[in-house]
Amino acid sequence: MVLKKIGMVFSGGPAPAANAVISSATLSFLKNGIEVIGFYDGFSHLEKENLELKENEHYTFLKEWISCLRNERGVWIRTSRANPGKDIKKAEDLKDPGKTAKLRLIKDKLEKLSVDALITIGGDDTLKTSNFLYQTGVKTVHIPKTIDNDYYGIAWTFGFWTAVDSAKVPLLTLKSDAESTNSYFIVELMGRKAGFITYAAGICGEAFIIVGAEDIDGTFNPDTLSEKIADIIIEREKKGLKGGLICVAEGLADKLEDEFKPKEIDKHGNVYYGTAELYKILAKKAKEIYQNKTGKEKRINAKQIGYETRTSPPISYDIVLGSMLGYGGYRLMSEGKFGSMVSVEADFTIKAVPFSELVDPQTLYTKIRLIDRQSDLYKLKEILSYSIKE
Numbered sequence: 088m089v090l091k092k093i094g095m096v097f098s099g100g101p102a103p104a105a106n107a108v109i110s111s112a113t114l115s116f117l118k119n120g121i122e123v124i125g126f127y128d129g130f131s132h133l134e135k136e137n138l139e140l141k142e143n144e145h146y147t148f149l150k151e152w153i154s155c156l157r158n159e160r161g162v163w164i165r166t167s168r169a170n171p172g173k174d175i176k177k178a179e180d181l182k183d184p185g186k187t188a189k190l191r192l193i194k195d196k197l198e199k200l201s202v203d204a205l206i207t208i209g210g211d212d213t214l215k216t217s218n219f220l221y222q223t224g225v226k227t228v229h230i231p232k233t234i235d236n237d238y239y240g241i242a243w244t245f246g247f248w249t250a251v252d253s254a255k256v257p258l259l260t261l262k263s264d265a266e267s268t269n270s271y272f273i274v275e276l277m278g279r280k281a282g283f284i285t286y287a288a289g290i291c292g293e294a295f296i297i298v299g300a301e302d303i304d305g306t307f308n309p310d311t312l313s314e315k316i317a318d319i320i321i322e323r324e325k326k327g328l329k330g331g332l333i334c335v336a337e338g339l340a341d342k343l344e345d346e347f348k349p350k351e352i353d354k355h356g357n358v359y360y361g362t363a364e365l366y367k368i369l370a371k372k373a374k375e376i377y378q379n380k381t382g383k384e385k386r387i388n389a390k391q392i393g394y395e396t397r398t399s400p401p402i403s404y405d406i407v408l409g410s411m412l413g414y415g416g417y418r419l420m421s422e423g424k425f426g427s428m429v430s431v432e433a434d435f436t437i438k439a440v441p442f443s444e445l446v447d448p449q450t451l452y453t454k455i456r457l458i459d460r461q462s463d464l465y466k467l468k469e470i471l472s473y474s475i476k477e
Contacts (some may be wrong), residue, residue, distance in 0.1 A: 088226075090420060092122040094202040095149070097166045098129040098209035098216070102234050102246030103253075104401035104409035106156040106163050108208055111413030112230075113149040119421070123149040124202060129167035129209075130216065133196055134189040140196055157406055160398045170212050172219040178451060181222055190216075190223045197225060204425065206416045208232050211453040214428065218442045218451070226425040229442075230412045234397060237281035239454045240440035241430040245409035246401065250277070251287040253399035254392050258292025258332060261390060266330040270386035271320065273373070275366035277393050278336040281457050284396075286468045289334035295323065297472045300338040301458045301465065308344055309365065312475070313372035319473045320377060320385070337393070340365050366391055411435050 093116055097105060113123045124146050126133055132145040140146055147164070156163055171189035180186045197205060204226035207217040210233040217229040231238045234250040254276060261272040274294075276285045282299020289297035296319060298312070316333060323331070343365070370389035377385045401409070408431060415429035415437040427439040446453055458465050 088203065088423065090116075090121050090203050092124065092200075092202050093420065094124045094126060094146075094197060094200070094205045095164070096126045096129060096133070096205065096207050096209075096213075097162050097164055097232075098170075098207065098213040099166060099168060099232065100210070100234075101162050101166060101397045102232050102244075103160070103249035103397070103399050104245045104405035105161070105166075105208070105232070106153075106159045107401060107406045107409035108230060108232075108245060108413040108416075109149070109163055110153045110157045111410035112206060112416045113153050113413075114151060115414045115417030117149075117151055119417070124200060125149045125164040128165045129169050130171050130193065131167040131169040133193045134169055134171040136192060140200065146200075157410065158401065160400055166209075168212075170216065172216040173212075175215075175219055175451060178449060180451075181219065187219075187223060190219050190225075193220060194223055194225050204228070204420055206230060206420070210235075211238070211455065214442075214445065214453045215451060218426070218446050218453075221426045221442060226420075228416050228419045228425060229428045230416050231428055231430070234284065235278050235281055236283040237278075237456045239445055239456050240428055242433065243408065245405050245412060246397075247283065247405070248287075249399050249402045249405045250284055250396040251291060252402055253396045254284065254288040255291040257392055258288060258294070258334070262293055262332040265332060265388075268386070269329045270388065271331055271333060272388045272390050273316070273333045273335060273366050273370045275335050275337055275389075275391045275393070277396060278338045280338050280341070280455050282336045282338065283458065285334050285336035286458065286464060288392075289332075290468065290471055292332055292334065294332040294334040295319070295328075295472055296333040296475055297468050298334070298339065298475050299336040299458065300342055301460065302475060303339065303342045306342055306344045307339075309368045310372060312339075313369050314376050315475050316369060316373040317376040317380065319475070320373070320387075321381060323473075335366055335369065337365075364389075407435070411437065 126146045174186040208230045217227045221227045234246045236247040278284045285299045367389040370387045374387040411431045424439040430438040430440045
């Protein structure tokens with residue numbers, strides 16, 4: 088088909104180099120005579136019933152000057168967590184008029200604006216929505232976005248290494264403080280399911296304990312983990328090593344026994360893992376256990392590094408990667424490869440990954456990539472820190 092006008096939506100949490108993606112995709116289309124509409128605030132206006140979309144309020148025509156934003160923080164067209172496909176839980180739901188109402192509403196609004204195809208930029212929920220829209224008749228191409236780096240079909244997601252780099256600086260500062268005062272910091276880092284950020288940042292920050300959800304089999308009681316932390320601290324101090332840094336992933340909260348799990352969820356059904364404040368629990372209990380076992384007091388502090396990593400200034404690698412993915416959005420659409428995700432291989436070659444390879448055909452959930460305990464990254468983490476897996 089001949090593309091004359093495409094739409095672009097950024098959905099979910101921000102990620103460094105978001106504007107590099109938006110800029111590169113926009114320039115690729117404009118230089119080939121294709122107009123680009125950027126929809127503000129994710130799907131929040133597109134999915135809203137009885138709302139007539141207005142230019143400069145709900146959307147804008149992106150122009151070539153956006154090339155100046157490649158290094159800018161944040162998301163120029165803004166974002167939200169509006170999830171128009173949240174009621175769809177299985178394949179049969181796509182035939183339910185009530186559960187697909189928002190999807191059809193989006194399709195109608197796109198048609199009214201003469202939008203031929205839609206680029207979605209976002210995480211696993213956005214990929215699901217992109218797939219649902221594709222099943223509803225909207226020509227979609229998806230660009231993967233998550234600082235968690237837990238996507239199948241691509242080695243690294245844009246913003247991940249910036250998030251790691253921006254976490255490294257405060258981690259090393261905390262480590263220096265801890266070693267100078269013979270104390271410890273337990274630091275919680277982002278990662279809802281996978282431990283990529285915690286492992287990479289922990290390695291860069293020279294943590295002596297690094298724990299992600301991949302280290303825990305089944306559920307766990309925080310007392311158990313706290314005791315292991317206290318035991319390792321005691322073991323290190325017998326070797327003359329005093330003070331240091333411990334990194335834990337927020338996704339550990341998902342593996343807590345039910346009585347400890349956070350109950351608060353947002354309006355889109357996502358659990359607020361931060362409300363568990365697991366890092367505070369671990370610090371308090373490890374301090375108590377250390378004192379019970381040694382008869383001495385030990386300062387074990389709790390710290391969280393989270394939102395500040397999502398809009399840090401993007402490093403060069405992420406700007407180039409994001410730009411390649413943006414260009415890839417144009418490439419896939421120009422080649423008619425709708426219903427696909429843009430991927431970039433090691434040599435920065437663009438690759439199309441069909442939704443069918445990323446989405447479970449029965450549950451329609453997108454596949455989440457965790458760190459394999461047999462992987463070299465996991466083995467490196469184990470070599471550079473004290474093992475704590477159960």
